[in-house]
Amino acid sequence: MPSQPAVNKARSSAGRLKGDQCERDWIWDRAVETAPDDERFAAASAAWDLQFQHLLKGSEFYSRKFREAGIGTAKLGLADISRLPFSTKDELREAVDERPPFGTNAGVGVERIKRVYQTSGTTGSPTVIALTLNDMETWTSIGARTYYATGIHEHAGVLTTFGAGPFVAGHTHFVLTRIGTRVVPVAPGDTTRVLFALQAGLVDTLLATPSFAQYLANRPESADGNAASRALIHVVTGGEPGGGIPAIRDHIERVLGVTVTEVMGIGDIAPSLFGECPSQQGMHFSGTGHVWPELIDPDTQEPMAIETGAVGELAYTHLTREAMPVVRFLSGDIVRIEGTSCDCGRTSFRMRCLARRDDMFIVRGVNVYPAAILAVVGEFRPRVTGRARVVRRGSEVSVQPPVPIEVEVPAATGLDAALAAEIEDAVHTRLTFRCKVELIPEEAFGESGYKTKLTVTRP
Numbered sequence: 199m200p201s202q203p204a205v206n207k208a209r210s211s212a213g214r215l216k217g218d219q220c221e222r223d224w225i226w227d228r229a230v231e232t233a234p235d236d237e238r239f240a241a242a243s244a245a246w247d248l249q250f251q252h253l254l255k256g257s258e259f260y261s262r263k264f265r266e267a268g269i270g271t272a273k274l275g276l277a278d279i280s281r282l283p284f285s286t287k288d289e290l291r292e293a294v295d296e297r298p299p300f301g302t303n304a305g306v307g308v309e310r311i312k313r314v315y316q317t318s319g320t321t322g323s324p325t326v327i328a329l330t331l332n333d334m335e336t337w338t339s340i341g342a343r344t345y346y347a348t349g350i351h352e353h354a355g356v357l358t359t360f361g362a363g364p365f366v367a368g369h370t371h372f373v374l375t376r377i378g379t380r381v382v383p384v385a386p387g388d389t390t391r392v393l394f395a396l397q398a399g400l401v402d403t404l405l406a407t408p409s410f411a412q413y414l415a416n417r418p419e420s421a422d423g424n425a426a427s428r429a430l431i432h433v434v435t436g437g438e439p440g441g442g443i444p445a446i447r448d449h450i451e452r453v454l455g456v457t458v459t460e461v462m463g464i465g466d467i468a469p470s471l472f473g474e475c476p477s478q479q480g481m482h483f484s485g486t487g488h489v490w491p492e493l494i495d496p497d498t499q500e501p502m503a504i505e506t507g508a509v510g511e512l513a514y515t516h517l518t519r520e521a522m523p524v525v526r527f528l529s530g531d532i533v534r535i536e537g538t539s540c541d542c543g544r545t546s547f548r549m550r551c552l553a554r555r556d557d558m559f560i561v562r563g564v565n566v567y568p569a570a571i572l573a574v575v576g577e578f579r580p581r582v583t584g585r586a587r588v589v590r591r592g593s594e595v596s597v598q599p600p601v602p603i604e605v606e607v608p609a610a611t612g613l614d615a616a617l618a619a620e621i622e623d624a625v626h627t628r629l630t631f632r633c634k635v636e637l638i639p640e641e642a643f644g645e646s647g648y649k650t651k652l653t654v655t656r657p
């Protein structure tokens with residue numbers, strides 16, 4: 199249950215979050231979320247000791263993997279977890295193929311599996327995610343911490359465009375019910391119903407991808423002063439990076455007159471694992487006690503300290519998961535640690551997602567994240583819409599400049615060669631590599647407004 203501080207101090211609200219929604223120190227699971235480091239480590243260690251035994255007994259996949267890595271059945275504490283090998287998405291898929299439908303890493307008997315999601319298959323064919331009743335409860339409690347942190351509290355009216363299934367984001371419906379908000383579910387991309395719900399005043403909060411929120415902000419119905427924008431005070435973005443990119447966030451906040459906070463999850467781990475509080479300084483890790491996070495150097499694969507400014511790939515270990523548990527799962531998400539404490543009182547680290555590992559490329563020895571390009575392009579609004587993508591030729595990580603970039607422009611801008619040159623200059627100045635910008639009219643850019651790929655591979 200949520201817990202409030204004994205004394206609510208008056209504080210300035212971030213954006214338009216009103217009343218207790220701007221009370222940054224309202225925390226869902228106060229004892230856990232404000233625990234000092236040593237307390238969190240002790241609890242995680244105890245959970246891990248049980249989980250290690252569960253893996254040795256219940257997971258053919260992991261007991262074999264550990265044996266092959268020379269790890270015996272003797273106790274291996276959380277402090278030594280880096281002695282265990284990483285797990286990759288491909289390996290987990292192979293484990294399923296080895297004994298379908300739940301694989302050699304099912305972890306529990308089929309009779310205990312009570313919910314099955316299929317991932318969106320961004321990296322290949324769909325994979326199956328199986329949960330026991332306890333696992334579902336864990337997802338719901340991690341999700342409640344996450345969404346409560348964003349400022350969604352009991353009295354909020356929330357329109358969610360996250361589909362009820364088959365994807366894990368559908369679990370958000372359980373979470374919102376647990377928090378006790380009013381929920382208005384709308385199918386992804388159903389702009390008509392989103393606008394109706396806003397104009398009719400059914401909700402004050404929108405959960406959507408940043409692409410969809412931008413699309414909505416560009417619609418005339420959303421212009422400042424219209425009913426749709428008056429009702430809305432809070433947009434929570436998820437599903438892709440963007441809500442944390444200043445140019446995109448500022449645009450959504452300014453046009454819709456809202457506060458933007460973002461959430462992030464990982465299908466194999468938990469669908470809502472990070473939530474940004476109204477301090478807007480990055481997303482807090484919400485999985486304390488259930489998930490053990492590590493930051494890994496993408497080049498050397500060595501563990502890194504989780505400290506402010508560090509950039510690395512997140513890897514996760516389930517501490518309490520019963521069905522399909524993972525150990526040192528390499529997420530492919532490259533993040534920057536924004537801090538390890540916060541005004542809100544939460545003690546879990548804050549981060550921003552910079553890119554998928556696969557989207558990252560190298561120009562003349564420098565790592566480049568497509569989100570950084572998007573941030574520069576976004577500053578050219580309203581002459582651009584804010585959508586852009588990097589064109590890759592083949593799968594080489596190293597890219598020779600000029601890097602081809604496609605930038606979407608509204609009809610009013612037209613194909614303005616001067617604009618393309620200005621963007622090229624800005625990218626060169628800010629990101630130190632040369633690019634070749636091709637302006638693409640809105641109607642020709644393709645893809646739905648719901649989700650935008652940051653890179654596209656062409657022959």
Ligand SMILES: [Zn+2]
Nearest residue numbers: 475477540542
């Ligand atoms: Zn915070």
